[in-house]
Amino acid sequence: MSFKRFLTAAAVASASALPASAALRVVATTPEYGAIATAVGGDKVTVAVLAKPTEDPHFVDAKPSHIVTLNHADVLIEGGAELEVGWLPPLTDGARNTKINAGAPGRVRASEGIQLLDIPAALDRSLGDLHAAGNPHFMMDPANGRIVAEHVATVFCQLDAASCASFKGNLQAFEEKLDAKTKDWAAALAPYKGRPIVTYHPTWKYFAARFGLVSELYLEPKPGIPPSPPHLAEVMQAMNDKKIKIVLVEPFQSRKTAEAVADRTGATVVDVCQFPGGLPGTDRDYIALLDADVKAIVAGFEAKK
C-alpha cells in the first residue's frame, strides 16, 4: 500500500472510530468535577475521571491511556488552579484534541469565578509548594461546588443545546439538594463553631471557612513539605494549648503520622477525603462525599478519648 493510501485509510479509520452516540464525552481531572458533571449531565453525558480519589492529586501519572481518554473528549473539566500542572499539560499536548485545547468551549477551568484563598504575595518555593493562583482545594466549600455546577451546565448547554433543558433541570435539582444539605451540614457543625482543627495539608480551609471552623494548623510545615520532628512538636504543643480534638487525614496522606500526633495529644484521627469515591458510599456523588466528611468530623469532635 502506498504511503498516501495508508494515510487515507488511517483517516477513514480515525473518523469511523468516533462513536455515533450523541452523549457529550466529559473528562474530569479529579473526581469531584466528574461528580458535578454526572449530576448536571445525567444520562446525556458520559464521564471519565483521570485521577483516582485515593491518590495525591498533585502527583498523578501522565499515563498514555489518559491521552486516549482525552483524545475522545468533548469536554475537559480541570481545576485550573495549578493542582494538575505537574501532569495535565503532557496529556493535553499528546491528546491532539482541539475541542479541549486552551480557550476552546470544551475546556472548563472550574476555578473561574471562584474567589480563591491563599494567593501568594510572592512566588517563593522556600515557602513550600505554593500555587500562584491560590489554594486549589476550593471544592470543599459547597458554595463553590454550586458555582462550578452552574459553570458546567452553561458549557453543556452551549455544546449540546438540544439537551439544555435536561441539564438545567438536573442543575436545579442538584442545587436544591445541595442547598438543603448545606443547611443540614451547617446545623450539624454549629456546635463546634470557632473550634480549631488540624489537617495534614491546607486542603480544608474553604470547608472550615464555610462552616465556622478554624483551619490554621497543618502537619506539613509548609505546603507540600513533609512533616518534620520540630514542626510536629510545635503542632502538638499548639494542640495541647488550644485543646484541639481532631486531626483530619486523607487516604493518600500518612495516617501513621496523624495517629502519632493524635495519640500524644488525646485527639482523634478523622478519615476524610476531598474526592467522591475516596470514602465508602461516596462514589461519583459530590453531596454524598461532603455528607460523609461532615459526619466524620462531627463524630471526631464527639469521640470520647
Add this chain to the structure above:
Amino acid sequence: MRPFGSIAFFPRALLLGATVAAFGAAPGQDAPQPTPPPAPITLVSGAGGKNYLNISFDALIAAGVSTEPDVPGLQTGGHDPAQRGFTFQNGEIVLDGAVDPYFRGQANIVLQITPEGGTTIELEEVYATTTSLPHNLQVKIGQYFSEFGRINPTHPHTWDFVDQPLVNGRMFGGDGLRSLGVRLSWLMPTPFYSEILFGVQNGHGETATSFGSTAGETQFGRPLDPGQVKSFSDFLYVPRYDASFDVGDTQTIVVGASGAFGPNGTGSAADTAIGGVDFFWKWKSARAQKGFPFVKVQAEAMARSYDAAATPLLPETTFHDHGAYAQVVWGIKPMWTVGARYDRVGGDVGDDPADPRFAPRQRAALEGTWYPTEYSKLRVQYAYDDRGGGFKDANSVWLQFEFLLGAHAAHKF
C-alpha cells in the same frame, strides 16, 4: 521528546525520624507559635498560567571517584561524570510556551563546564510542535532528540541513574541521537494508546555518530567524512511505534519499537541501520502520596548493522553490534528510591582494538535517591564495570545533586 521538569516527585522522607523525634520532644515547654498561614491576599499573581513563556533552569552536579583514571573512556555519556572529583554534568535552560493557537515551542539550552574549566554552550533542542492538526496528527519541526527508545529522547535530569546506559553511548555517542528535521506522529484510533512516529532528520553532524557524523571522527576504526546531502537517501529516517496498556488501576505497560536508518560517513553507499525495542512497566499505589510508593521496570535492547566502505588499506565490510540494559527502581516511600541497573554491550570491535568505545563490557549499578522536594534530589550510585578488550575492570562511586528553578513543564510518562 522532552523531558522537563515537573512536579513529579515529592519527598517526605523524614517522617519516621520526624515522628520519633517528635515523641522525644517534651510537649509543653516553650514551643514556638505555629507559623500562621499566609492571609488571603487578593493580588494578581505573576504566574499561574499568566506567562507567555515558562522559564526554568536545571543544574546537575556530580562528584565521585573511580578506580579507572580515564573517566571519559569509562563513561560513554557526554553528561556522565567526566573526571574524578566534581563534574558539572548539565545546566539546562528550558524555555517553552504556546507560540499561537497552532504551535507550541520549546528550547533547551545546555551549558557544561569542561574538565579544563571552560564553559560550553549547546543548543540541544529547539523545536515547535503543532497543536491543532486534524486526524490525530502532530508534527514536530526543529532540532530535537530522535524519538528512539526511552532514554535517547530525554534529558539527563530525568534519568534514574547518574549516567546514561552503555548501549546509548555505543549507538548514539555521548550526546544522544539528535539533529535538525521534521517528525510526523499519528495517535491511532485504537482503544488502547498506540502511536506511530516517523522522523526525517539530517544524518550528519557530531550528534549523529552512527551516521554521517563529522570529518575527523571514527567508527569501528574507520575514518569518517559525511559529505553533502545530495538526495533523499542522504537523510536519517527514524520510525517508531509505541503502545501502552493499563493493567487494572495501578499498573501501566508501555512497549515500543524504533529504527534509525541512514548513510554513514565511511564512504558513499555505506548505510547504517539500528533497531531497538523498549519496555516499561510501572506499578503505583492507589493511595500514592507524592506519587509514592511505586515500582518501575525499564529495559531497552538495540542492534546495529554498520556498512563500512573500503578504504585504501581496509576492505569493505559490515560490522554488527548490540547492547541492552534493564533497570528497576523502587520508590519505597515518599521521596526515597532505590534502583539497580544492568548494562551490556558487545559485537564487532572494528579495526581499532585500542578504541574503548567498542570493547565488549557489562556493568552493574546500584542507586539510592532522596528527593527533598520535587525540585531537588541527592543521589548516590555505585557501579562495577566488567570490561573486555584488555581494559581494566573498574569500581566507581558517584554522588549527584540536582536543583530546579522556575516553571519546568511536566514530563511525559
